Amino acid sequence: MARILAIDYGMKRTGIAVTDALQIIASGLTTVNTNELISFLKDYISKESVELFIVGEPKQMDNTASESEVLIAPFLKKLKEQFPSIPVERVDERFTSKMAFQTMIDSGLKKNQRKNKALVDEISATLILQSYLYSK
Numbered sequence: 001m002a003r004i005l006a007i008d009y010g011m012k013r014t015g016i017a018v019t020d021a022l023q024i025i026a027s028g029l030t031t032v033n034t035n036e037l038i039s040f041l042k043d044y045i046s047k048e049s050v051e052l053f054i055v056g057e058p059k060q061m062d063n064t065a066s067e068s069e070v071l072i073a074p075f076l077k078k079l080k081e082q083f084p085s086i087p088v089e090r091v092d093e094r095f096t097s098k099m100a101f102q103t104m105i106d107s108g109l110k111k112n113q114r115k116n117k118a119l120v121d122e123i124s125a126t127l128i129l130q131s132y133l134y135s136k
Helices: 034-047 069-082 096-106 117-135
Strands: 003-008 013-019 026-033 050-057 088-092
Touching: 003 034, 003 117, 013 034, 013 117, 026 034, 026 117, 034 069, 050 069, 050 117, 069 088, 088 117, 096 117
Parallel strands: 003 050, 050 088
Antiparallel strands: 003 013, 013 026
8 A cells, every 4th residue: 555645834844754564553754845845746746655645734723724825726736737647635723833832841851852853843833633543
């Protein structure tokens, strides 16, 4: 089986998580600068088989699109152009950053380590992917 790759898209940094080949476990992969995201994905997909992209969908509490959705729409278009054979699904990403931060606290990371925003983005992508796997 191919992997599922999740993307927590951000203006500066983007968190990435993937499943194992059996699509059972979601693991953080890395965080990349958003301006290098497409080239990172091209490189990754040249080495690993990916059958689905999961992209976080930021929503307001009333279930309407968040203002950051305006930034994600052009990325989604580019993603579909670059990888037309890989479908894209969206997953509600409300509270993932807060949950990621709480996960860091619960795992015993020191205050200085919790300031690592790249790690928060990677954990957020993992939570988005885990949410998708639960709902499958």
